[in-house]
Amino acid sequence: MLKLTKKIDYALMAINFMSFKGESVANTRNIAEIYNIPLELLAKVLQRLAKKGFIVSQNGPKGGYTLAKDPNVITLGELIRAIEGPIQIVHCTEGDTSCLQTARCTIRSPLRKIEHKIVDFLDNVTIDQICSEEVPEELAV
Amino acid sequence: MLKLTKKIDYALMAINFMSFKGESVANTRNIAEIYNIPLELLAKVLQRLAKKGFIVSQNGPKGGYTLAKDPNVITLGELIRAIEGPIQIVHCTEGDTSCLQTARCTIRSPLRKIEHKIVDFLDNVTIDQICSEEVPEELAV
DNA sequence: TAATCGGCGATCATTAAGGTCGGATATATA
DNA sequence: TATATATCCGACCTTAATGATCGCCGATTA
Numbered sequence: 001m002l003k004l005t006k007k008i009d010y011a012l013m014a015i016n017f018m019s020f021k022g023e024s025v026a027n028t029r030n031i032a033e034i035y036n037i038p039l040e041l042l043a044k045v046l047q048r049l050a051k052k053g054f055i056v057s058q059n060g061p062k063g064g065y066t067l068a069k070d071p072n073v074i075t076l077g078e079l080i081r082a083i084e085g086p087i088q089i090v091h092c093t094e095g096d097t098s099c100l101q102t103a104r105c106t107i108r109s110p111l112r113k114i115e116h117k118i119v120d121f122l123d124n125v126t127i128d129q130i131c132s133e134e135v136p137e138e139l140a141v
Numbered sequence: 142m143l144k145l146t147k148k149i150d151y152a153l154m155a156i157n158f159m160s161f162k163g164e165s166v167a168n169t170r171n172i173a174e175i176y177n178i179p180l181e182l183l184a185k186v187l188q189r190l191a192k193k194g195f196i197v198s199q200n201g202p203k204g205g206y207t208l209a210k211d212p213n214v215i216t217l218g219e220l221i222r223a224i225e226g227p228i229q230i231v232h233c234t235e236g237d238t239s240c241l242q243t244a245r246c247t248i249r250s251p252l253r254k255i256e257h258k259i260v261d262f263l264d265n266v267t268i269d270q271i272c273s274e275e276v277p278e279e280l281a282v
Numbered sequence: 283t284a285a286t287c288g289g290c291g292a293t294c295a296t297t298a299a300g301g302t303c304g305g306a307t308a309t310a311t312a
Numbered sequence: 313t314a315t316a317t318a319t320c321c322g323a324c325c326t327t328a329a330t331g332a333t334c335g336c337c338g339a340t341t342a
Binding site: 283284285286287288289290291292293294295296297298299300301302303304305306307308309310311312 | 313314315316317318319320321322323324325326327328329330331332333334335336337338339340341342
């Protein structure tokens, strides 16, 4: 209920890590080991982030990822959409006919307004607000 | 991802219905039929609402439920908590040791702040803001 | 050219949500 | 007082989303 996914968590940790690596590349294995994240799953998340232009990939040995954007211009809303698709508090989409309650449902549009406000809020939270804070010494190397 | 559950939807519809019934009781079967909601599931939701004091149950034939509180003093946050338990955007709770990322995780507490803001928002949305609006003629009988 | 990286699709496992079933208790009314 | 109609309650099954895994490919650099 209203939970963020693990993928989002992993993405945030990875970006957090990269922001401390600065210019130098960070590879998937490294991040996975440090944070104890399943390698393959993290790999997918990072590939997604790369595809969406949040990070840049460097192929081959000594390869990995570097941040393409400053964490203070990436919003949590953007990140969520990049990884999970559009944010929907309500189940049914606009032209949805599959919902059995559609006929008599009067709560949908008011809930949409609430949804919109939450999305709006998430679009105004930047990633550096979530990352920066404190970082374990070992990571700052 | 960040979705409300069907139970919440059903609860809102039921409360909406009851608020138009006013003093007269509304029974589960009736509501289920009108909105096309699985009877047993709706029954559970209503029992929960009764237990939490949002509605009052009347047993036996001609029984059913009536609102115990005005929709304008019930908040969406309260309703969600009554049915689904505490709202958690983040996975792990305070003393949680099961999360594998705990050791190096620095994003948890910032996310908690975000969670708190969302909960705060939901605690300021009253049910009548979601219900009232328009109601199909047939229901206003 | 071998070892190390990312890229990608398919697939399995786990869990939470959605829904069902059976039987209990209460109570109006015939 | 019998019966039909309600709420009550717990156990259970089903489905769908998330989380995780596997295998193979292409790119790149030492």
